[in-house]
Amino acid sequence: MKRVLSKSLSTLAAGGVNLKPPPPDSGVIANQILSSPTTIDQSLVSIKTTPWTPNLVNSVLKRLWNHGPKALQFFHFLDTHHRSYVHHASSFDLAIDIAARLHLHPTVWSLLHRMRSLRIGPSPKTFAIVAERFASSGKPDKAVKLFLNMHEHGCFQDLASFNTILDVLCKSKRVEKAYELFRALRGRFGADTVTYNVIVNGWCLIKRTPKALEVLKEMVERGIDPNLTTYNTMLKGFFRAGQIRHAWEFFLEMKKRNCEIDVVTYTTVVHGFGVAGEIKRARNVFDEMIREGVLPSVATYNAMIQVLCKKDCVENAVVMFEDMVRKGYEPNVTTYNVLIRGLFHAGKFSRGEELMQRMENEGCKPNFQTYNMMIRYYSECSEIDKALCLFGKMGSGDCLPNLDTYNILISGMFVRKRSEDMVVAGNQAFAKEILRLQSKSGSRLLRKFRL
DNA sequence: GACTCCCGTT
Numbered sequence: 001m002k003r004v005l006s007k008s009l010s011t012l013a014a015g016g017v018n019l020k021p022p023p024p025d026s027g028v029i030a031n032q033i034l035s036s037p038t039t040i041d042q043s044l045v046s047i048k049t050t051p052w053t054p055n056l057v058n059s060v061l062k063r064l065w066n067h068g069p070k071a072l073q074f075f076h077f078l079d080t081h082h083r084s085y086v087h088h089a090s091s092f093d094l095a096i097d098i099a100a101r102l103h104l105h106p107t108v109w110s111l112l113h114r115m116r117s118l119r120i121g122p123s124p125k126t127f128a129i130v131a132e133r134f135a136s137s138g139k140p141d142k143a144v145k146l147f148l149n150m151h152e153h154g155c156f157q158d159l160a161s162f163n164t165i166l167d168v169l170c171k172s173k174r175v176e177k178a179y180e181l182f183r184a185l186r187g188r189f190g191a192d193t194v195t196y197n198v199i200v201n202g203w204c205l206i207k208r209t210p211k212a213l214e215v216l217k218e219m220v221e222r223g224i225d226p227n228l229t230t231y232n233t234m235l236k237g238f239f240r241a242g243q244i245r246h247a248w249e250f251f252l253e254m255k256k257r258n259c260e261i262d263v264v265t266y267t268t269v270v271h272g273f274g275v276a277g278e279i280k281r282a283r284n285v286f287d288e289m290i291r292e293g294v295l296p297s298v299a300t301y302n303a304m305i306q307v308l309c310k311k312d313c314v315e316n317a318v319v320m321f322e323d324m325v326r327k328g329y330e331p332n333v334t335t336y337n338v339l340i341r342g343l344f345h346a347g348k349f350s351r352g353e354e355l356m357q358r359m360e361n362e363g364c365k366p367n368f369q370t371y372n373m374m375i376r377y378y379s380e381c382s383e384i385d386k387a388l389c390l391f392g393k394m395g396s397g398d399c400l401p402n403l404d405t406y407n408i409l410i411s412g413m414f415v416r417k418r419s420e421d422m423v424v425a426g427n428q429a430f431a432k433e434i435l436r437l438q439s440k441s442g443s444r445l446l447r448k449f450r451l
Numbered sequence: 452g453a454c455t456c457c458c459g460t461t
Contacts (some may be wrong), residue, residue: 164452197454204455225452232455267456300456341458362458367460404459 026059027398055087061094066402089120100133135172162189170202204237239272267300274307309342344377379412
């Protein structure tokens with residue numbers, strides 16, 4: 001039912017840029033591109049005749065996400081061999097992201113230049129993507145330099161881009177670097193609540209709550225008002241750092257000061273208590289929020305279901321799941337993933353399989369986490385046939401196997417020390433694929449086994 | 452399209 005609806009919506013919106021549902025044939029195109037032996041132009045003449053839209057291009061690029069070189073080949077082919085189609089800025093952003101992940105710096109720069117010559121960017125978003133790649137590949141200084149030189153590429157710095165670069169640095173755990181930049185330039189950009197929230201969150205991410213509190217104090221002294229996000233961030237930080245008492249006292253303080261405690265606050269506390277093994281307190285807070293008239297979200301249920309699986313028992317998690325469905329909530333992919341994991345962890349494989357079937361019936365598509373997690377459990381229990389069956393389902397569906405999938409399968413086989421598994425798995429395509437992925441990403445596991 | 456909650460880490 002839901003599928004039919006979204007399909008007709010996408011037909012209505014054909015040619016639109018912003019609407020999500022991709023045209024149905026992007027999977028077919030992606031598989032065609034993947035199966036072409038060497039270069040795209042030999043086998044895919046139809047590329048020239050397809051009525052391309054930015055949506056379709058983006059959808060194909062996303063499907064080829066784990067096959068970067070093919071994705072870039074496709075992007076480039078369309079850019080140079082198609083008479084009328086011009087790539088949308090969002091497609092450039094995706095291509096740049098892919099190239100940056102593969103450390104193909106010359107490609108990144110040429111794409112940036114191409115964007116500029118077409119006068120469609122680069123945008124602050126584009127810079128954020130490149131900066132994020134720099135920061136997460138151990139080059140935070142290059143990320144900072146990129147930000148400082150943005151204007152040379154025709155893109156002005158403002159408070160939003162300042163906040164973005166700080167966030168990028170923090171999210172990749174380069175908090176010291178972010179803090180340095182923050183202190184040097186906060187006056188120039190007029191740091192606001194969001195800026196401070198980013199830095200508070202940064203210190204919390206690396207469990208340095210005293211530094212986070214210090215920044216919180218500083219923002220108050222400078223007349224920048226903390227908001228609920230600030231407090232929620234701090235609260236989460238205490239839980240993450242294992243400071244349950246601090247978290248609880250902070251939560252009480254928030255209530256005492258008449259903070260408008262919201263669903264995020266409650267979800268944070270439910271999850272935090274649960275992870276700490278305090279199931280009873282997690283349940284109490286869950287009940288309290290309903291009493292206080294704050295409606296739980298799907299995320300709240302997910303938190304509750306997850307901690308029941310991990311720290312209580314999976315049957316109670318199933319009860320909670322059925323309860324949310326009865327109340328009219330629509331479980332999302334995370335809901336299914338945590339509960340399937342719980343069932344598998346308890347050895348209840350067939351019920352996990354049934355739940356996966358149910359999620360697909362409900363129109364909720366399994367993602368990498370779903371497949372990789374299930375394949376991992378099957379591999380560990382020597383159910384290689386089942387693992388390979390799921391692997392095959394991935395290959396034929398629209399969630400193509402990624403490097404993690406291969407690593408999980410291989411390690412499962414090595415644990416068993418049964419070389420015939422490799423024969424089962426391994427036509428040449430499989431072996432070639434592994435080698436290709438390995439050369440791009442240098443997996444430790446693969447190297448360990450000298451594959 | 453700037454920040455906070457749920458999935459992922461042997």
